[in-house]
Amino acid sequence: MQQSFDTADTLPDAQTHSEGFRISRVARQHAIIEDYVELIADLLDEGQEARQVDLATRLGVSQPTVAKMLVRLSDEGLVARKPYRGIFLTPDGREMAEKVRVRHRIVEAFLLALGVSPCNARIDAEGLEHYVGAETLEAFQLAMDAGLDTFMQKARKK
Numbered sequence: 001m002q003q004s005f006d007t008a009d010t011l012p013d014a015q016t017h018s019e020g021f022r023i024s025r026v027a028r029q030h031a032i033i034e035d036y037v038e039l040i041a042d043l044l045d046e047g048q049e050a051r052q053v054d055l056a057t058r059l060g061v062s063q064p065t066v067a068k069m070l071v072r073l074s075d076e077g078l079v080a081r082k083p084y085r086g087i088f089l090t091p092d093g094r095e096m097a098e099k100v101r102v103r104h105r106i107v108e109a110f111l112l113a114l115g116v117s118p119c120n121a122r123i124d125a126e127g128l129e130h131y132v133g134a135e136t137l138e139a140f141q142l143a144m145d146a147g148l149d150t151f152m153q154k155a156r157k158k
Helices: 014-045 052-059 063-075 091-114 118-128 134-145 148-157
Strands: 079-082 086-089
Touching: 014 052, 014 063, 014 086, 014 091, 052 063, 063 079, 086 091, 091 118, 091 134, 091 148, 134 148
Parallel strands: none
Antiparallel strands: 079 086
């Protein structure tokens, strides 16, 4: 049986509709920057050096692509590069990385509570984390705090 939702049956007003697309475009623009900053933080926090070659390998892109992005991140004040020493986050870069990590953890935990496998939850959270807003994150957290995982386990047993 397919459910029908009132919000999906009609188009929203033009302003609401365009705002949704605008927010999505902004999120797409920031997603790549956030991925780089989060990965740099992860590497540094694990005691590794964040090097261009490491970023290229882990992100699945070429080194020239990473080099271009590092110039952009540097221009935006998110990273600092030291010759022969790798890449470091500035305080602004560290702050961005922490915000992205929090969003990632909430989304991943929510997906796990729904019963998504750990591997898929991690992969899906990597994409979703950039697109969910503060209200949605709060709702995810509230659902988990209210026992979503227990509810889902009971629902799966029925």
